[in-house]
Amino acid sequence: MSGRAAQRIDLRGMVLPVALVAAAELLVRSRGLRSDAIAAPSEVLLAWLRALVDGTLLSATAETLACAVAGLAIGFTLGVVLGTIFGLRGLVDELMEVTIEAIRPIPPVALIPIALLVYGFGYRLEIAIVVFATLWPAMIFTRTAIRGIAPRLFEVAKALELSPRERIFKIVIPAALPQIFVALRLSAAISLIVAVTVEVTANTIGLGHEMMMAQSSLHPDLMLALLVWTGVLGWMINAAMLLAQRLLFPSSIAERTGEAAR
Amino acid sequence: MDGTGDGTAVTAEADAILELKGAGLIIGSREILRGIDLAIAPGEFVCVVGPSGCGKTTLLRLLAGLMLPTAGEVTYRGAPVRRASRDVAIVFQDYGNALLPWRTAAANVALPLETMGLARDERAARVETLLRTVGLEGHGEKFPGQMSGGMQQRVQIARCLAQSPSVLLMDEPFGALDAMTRQGLQDEFLGLVAQNSVTTFFVTHDLEEAIYLGDRVIGLLPNPGRVGIALDVGLPRPRNQLTTREDPEFLRLRRALFDFIARAEA
Numbered sequence: 001m002s003g004r005a006a007q008r009i010d011l012r013g014m015v016l017p018v019a020l021v022a023a024a025e026l027l028v029r030s031r032g033l034r035s036d037a038i039a040a041p042s043e044v045l046l047a048w049l050r051a052l053v054d055g056t057l058l059s060a061t062a063e064t065l066a067c068a069v070a071g072l073a074i075g076f077t078l079g080v081v082l083g084t085i086f087g088l089r090g091l092v093d094e095l096m097e098v099t100i101e102a103i104r105p106i107p108p109v110a111l112i113p114i115a116l117l118v119y120g121f122g123y124r125l126e127i128a129i130v131v132f133a134t135l136w137p138a139m140i141f142t143r144t145a146i147r148g149i150a151p152r153l154f155e156v157a158k159a160l161e162l163s164p165r166e167r168i169f170k171i172v173i174p175a176a177l178p179q180i181f182v183a184l185r186l187s188a189a190i191s192l193i194v195a196v197t198v199e200v201t202a203n204t205i206g207l208g209h210e211m212m213m214a215q216s217s218l219h220p221d222l223m224l225a226l227l228v229w230t231g232v233l234g235w236m237i238n239a240a241m242l243l244a245q246r247l248l249f250p251s252s253i254a255e256r257t258g259e260a261a262r
Numbered sequence: 263m264d265g266t267g268d269g270t271a272v273t274a275e276a277d278a279i280l281e282l283k284g285a286g287l288i289i290g291s292r293e294i295l296r297g298i299d300l301a302i303a304p305g306e307f308v309c310v311v312g313p314s315g316c317g318k319t320t321l322l323r324l325l326a327g328l329m330l331p332t333a334g335e336v337t338y339r340g341a342p343v344r345r346a347s348r349d350v351a352i353v354f355q356d357y358g359n360a361l362l363p364w365r366t367a368a369a370n371v372a373l374p375l376e377t378m379g380l381a382r383d384e385r386a387a388r389v390e391t392l393l394r395t396v397g398l399e400g401h402g403e404k405f406p407g408q409m410s411g412g413m414q415q416r417v418q419i420a421r422c423l424a425q426s427p428s429v430l431l432m433d434e435p436f437g438a439l440d441a442m443t444r445q446g447l448q449d450e451f452l453g454l455v456a457q458n459s460v461t462t463f464f465v466t467h468d469l470e471e472a473i474y475l476g477d478r479v480i481g482l483l484p485n486p487g488r489v490g491i492a493l494d495v496g497l498p499r500p501r502n503q504l505t506t507r508e509d510p511e512f513l514r515l516r517r518a519l520f521d522f523i524a525r526a527e528a
Contacts, residue, residue, distance in 0.1 A: 152359035155328055158346040160374050160425065170373065174364050249364075 039221035048225035056210060057229065064195050064206035065233075067123055071130020072191040076184060078131070079138025084172065086139070087146025108133035108194055112202050122205065126198045133194040134187040141183030145176035178249050185241040192234050207233075279304045279461050280325055280350075280429055284334030286486075287320060293486035294320050297334070300480065300489065304428075307455060307462045309476035311469055311519065313527045317487025318465045322431050325463060326352050338429075348374065351422035355434040357414040361406040367417045368393065368402030374425045392420040397450065412443040423454070429461045437467065445503055448475060452501060469519045473512055474501060481522045491522045 021041045028040040039047070051057035086093040108129050119125040153175060157167045173180075199208025207230050214223035278301035287295040295317045302308050310318050323329040324336050327346040336343040338350065346352075354360040361370050368389050375385045393402050396416040406414050415435060422430060435451075436444040452475060455462055466472050472479045476495050483490035497511055506512055 150359040152354060152356060153362070155346075155352075155354075156360055156362075158328060159326065159348075159350075159352045160377055161346065161348045162377055166377055170376070171362070174362070177364070 035220065036218050037220055039224055043221040044224045044228065047219070047221035048229060051210075051222060051225060057226075060205075060207045060210045060226075061229075061233070063123075064192070064199065064208070064230075067126040067198075067206065068130060068188075068191040068195040070123075071127040071195065072134050072187055074127070075131035075134030075191075076138045076187050079135045079140075079183070079187075080142045080180060082135075083139040083142025084146060084168070084176075087143040087176075088168075088172065093143070104136050106132075109197055109201065112198060116202060121203055126195055126203050126205070129198050130191050130194050133190050137186045137190065138180070138183045141179050141186075142176060145179035146172055148179075149175045181245055181248065185238065185245070188237050188241055189234060192230075192237060196230055277301075277303050278337075279339060280463070281337045282321075282324070282331075282334065283337070285324060285331040285336055286333035287317075287324065287329065288332045295324070295331075296486040296488045298487075298489060302429075302461060302463060304461055305459050307464065307475060307477045309464045309466060309472035309479045310482060311466060311472045311479060311523070312482030312487070312490075313484050313523060314467065316482040316484035316526070318467075318482060319433055321482070321487065322352075322433050322463065322465050325429075326350060326431050328352075348378070348425050349427055350429045350431060351425045351427035353415075353418055353422050353430065353432045353435045355437050357411065357418045357438075358406070360418055361414060361421075363406050366403050366405055367398060367409065367413075367420075370406070370417055371402075371420045371424050374421060378425075388424065392424055395423065395454065396420045410443075412439050412447060415439065415447065419451070419454070423458065427460060429463065430455070432462065432464045434466055435464075436471070444471075449501075449503065451475075452499075456499070469523065470507070470516060473497070473515045473519065474503075474506060479515070479519065481519060481526070483526050490526060491518075493518060 025041045028038065048057070086096065111129055111132055112125070115125050115128045119128060149172065153171050154167075157171050162170060195206065196208040199206040200212055201208075203209060207226055211223055211226045211230075214220075214226060280302040282298045282300045285295060285298040286293070298321065300308075310321060312318050320329065324331055325343070327336075327338075327343045327350070330336075330344070338347070362373065365373070371389045371392050372385050375388055380388065389402065390399075393399055396419055398413060398416050398420065401409065401413065404413075406417065409417070415438075419435070436447055439447065448471065454460075462475075464472070464475060466475075473493075473495055479491075479493045479495060480489055481491035481493075482488065493515055495511075495515060497506055497509055
């Protein structure tokens with residue numbers, strides 16, 4: 001971590017996790033616990049290093065991230081486009097409402113059986129499920145953000161005789177962008193969760209699958225190493241998103257806090 | 263009216279740049295405006311006052327082409343107004359909503375220039391000039407959220423001037439500002455109007471502001487909104503916050519308008 005990031009993290013927050021890890025290490029070592037579900041933190045770290053060295057960790061990570069990112073890219077884009085249409089055209093929104101409210105509550109994972117029939121095991125199965133999961137937050141956030149744009153701005157657009165294209169790219173999208181970005185952050189988190197879920201439950205690639213393999217071959221150290229690693233990945237994605245948000249929207253932050261942008 | 267100062271209105275129909283002919287507006291079962299006849303001459307400064315809810319802002323929206331009348335006609339240079347036009351700029355009261363908060367002051371002013379297809383460096387030079395004109399030199403890189411209300415309203419005025427409009431429609435532009443800022447802006451604005459020889463339609467609820475700024479003051483009666491009084495302002499220009507407001511003509515008009523509003527609200 002860079003010096004600036006370290007400054008921002010309150011070190012007192014680290015006391016509890018460090019203490020818990022130390023306690024776990026002590027407990028397992030002193031009692032000599034042997035279990036199929038538990039391993040000492042040091043063993044977990046060793047298992048992680050072994051997986052890193054033999055390449056399985058990186059290839060599994062690449063597989064999971066590829067599915068999450070591809071699914072996110074498709075689902076999010078689709079969601080923003082649909083959300084923009086629904087946000088700007090109330091009639092379309094009303095026509096589609098019942099249909100969407102009927103489809104949306106379906107848990108993405110419940111689509112695995114169908115997707116499995118259509119696509120078989122592999123990337124396409126997983127990407128399809130991630131698309132379904134990330135589509136909705138993007139769509140709903142975009143629609144709500146566009147509905148919330150001050151009507152005054154549309155009058156300004158009319159008074160300046162902006163073309164429909166200019167209206168969307170100079171007024172609508174920038175006005176909705178901070179909220180659309182929040183949707184992107186949420187969707188990014190969801191994409192990783194759903195990708196790993198698909199791998200744990202069905203698919204034969206990625207971190208989730210490796211985790212299941214470690215579990216069934218009675219390697220709790222590797223299983224826990226993959227679990228912690230997945231958590232770290234999720235944390236890193238969110239941190240990167242937050243950083244991007246701070247860099248991309250200094251004006252909206254300044255607006256909210258009333259402070260200088262920098 | 264007996265005023266014949268240099269700013270006295272010419273209201274002959276043939277000369278009108280913006281005209282309402284028997285304009286009325288009914289929304290649902292509510293009659294908002296009825297039979298409005300008003301001809302605004304090029305370069306004229308017309309102020310509109312009236313009790314709240316009398317349709318002042320709606321009248322402005324008809325002139326702007328943001329709404330269409332359900333009776334009569336609104337014409338601009340003789341042609342019926344069907345939609346908003348860049349030649350007629352609107353300054354809204356709520357500058358906070360009318361400015362694009364994600365754009366700097368300079369970028370807000372540049373917006374009309376972008377749609378008008380000006381080259382980038384030409385735009386920058388124009389924006390510089392406009393910001394200087396409204397007294398915001400050196401504030402171009404600030405975001406609206408970092409500016410005071412008076413400064414934000416200046417940005418909006420600069421953005422409207424960037425359109426190089428023939429007509430400025432102003433909806434209580436100084437209504438949300440404190441008294442000192444308001445008087446300062448009134449004088450600056452009169453200077454701008456004189457320089458750019460632009461026609462102005464100015465809605466306000468401040469009777470003294472209407473007399474101080476206008477060549478003519480129109481008073482509306484409520485329910486439905488209709489023209490109740492039209493006063494020509496014969497005060498000499500340039501106007502002065504002290505001497506103009508002490509001029510017997512100013513006091514006479516002030517009295518006439520206050521009496522009118524009292525009757526209108528009764």
